[in-house]
Amino acid sequence: MKAKVYVTLKDGILDPQGKAVQQSLHHLGYPAIKEVRLGKYIEIELSPMPLEEAKRAVAEMCRKLLANTVIENFRFEVE
Numbered sequence: 001m002k003a004k005v006y007v008t009l010k011d012g013i014l015d016p017q018g019k020a021v022q023q024s025l026h027h028l029g030y031p032a033i034k035e036v037r038l039g040k041y042i043e044i045e046l047s048p049m050p051l052e053e054a055k056r057a058v059a060e061m062c063r064k065l066l067a068n069t070v071i072e073n074f075r076f077e078v079e
Contacts, residue, residue, distance in 0.1 A: 001046040003058045005076040007067045008039035042066060046078070054078045 009015050015037045022036040044061070046054055058076050067074040 001048060001054055001078060003044040003046060003054065003076055003078045005042040005044065005058065005062060005066055005074060006039060007042070007062070007072050007074045009037060010071055010073055013071045039072075040066075051078060 017038045018036040021038065022033055025033045025036065044058065046057070049057075055076075055078055058078060062074040062076065063069055
């Protein structure tokens with residue numbers, strides 16, 4: 001089984017890395033870029049288990065370690 005986790009900053013949270021990338025893209029000739037926000041993508045290989053158990057485990061991992069839920073949102077898929 002594989003879990004794909006996406007962690008992004010919540011709306012309203014400043015993203016200085018995203019701003020730096022946006023400015024760099026403008027300097028490279030992409031003036032149409034309005035905003036860039038960076039996040040994290042994490043893949044987790046899981047041992048075989050029932051799907052609902054895997055989803056519960058991944059959600060717990062996100063809340064406890066992978067995402068700072070004060071300033072970040074997360075979503076995931078389990079395949």
